[in-house]
Amino acid sequence: TEEGEEDQEQDSSSSAPIDTSGLLTEIIAPRKDLPPLLVSLTDRKPEALHYLGVSFGMTQELLNFWKKNGYSCLYLRQTSNELTGEHTSIFVKPLVNVLLDRSPKDSWLDTFSADFKCRLLSLFSYEFKSYHCSLALSLV
Numbered sequence: 773t774e775e776g777e778e779d780q781e782q783d784s785s786s787s788a789p790i791d792t793s794g795l796l797t798e799i800i801a802p803r804k805d806l807p808p809l810l811v812s813l814t815d816r817k818p819e820a821l822h823y824l825g826v827s828f829g830m831t832q833e834l835l836n837f838w839k840k841n842g843y844s845c846l847y848l849r850q851t852s853n854e855l856t857g858e859h860t861s862i863f864v865k866p867l868v869n870v871l872l873d874r875s876p877k878d879s880w881l882d883t884f885s886a887d888f889k890c891r892l893l894s895l896f897s898y899e900f901k902s903y904h905c906s907l908a909l910s911l912v
Contacts, residue, residue: 823881824865829858832907838863844885845911848892850899859900 826843828834835845843863852859866881889912892900896908903911 820869821867822869823867825862827860827862829853829856830861830907831858832904832910835861835907835910839910841865844881846881846884846888848888848900848911850895 824843826838828838830848843865845861845863847860847862849860864881864884892911896903900908
């Protein structure tokens with residue numbers, strides 16, 4: 773039995789040393805001079821943005837509102853919401869920001885929008901077949 777104990781001691785001594793200077797010896801006390809978690813917007817420089825986005829349940833009224841304000845649809849969930857029966861959508865509006873060094877090309881939204889419309893057309897005979905004609909045409 774003594775030989776087995778010696779083997780265990782050798783195995784444990786050959787492994788990496790355990791760091792006891794961290795959590796075991798840390799003194800827990802309130803820290804001082806920490807930065808605040810929340811900062812007033814008046815004290816913060818505005819972020820440089822490429823686009824604004826909005827998500828909502830698809831209805832004709834909301835679609836008309838967001839399209840009139842310059843937003844383009846990039847996503848329409850294929851299954852409807854269990855509570856409202858509406859399909860969740862994501863709309864994006866590009867922003868012009870001359871202060872950014874690396875701004876995306878002006879046509880980035882057109883590319884995504886064209887891809888969305890192409891996919892949407894194929895789904896009108898399946899998931900979106902219950903859409904009213906005016907809603908379907910407004911999306912395309």
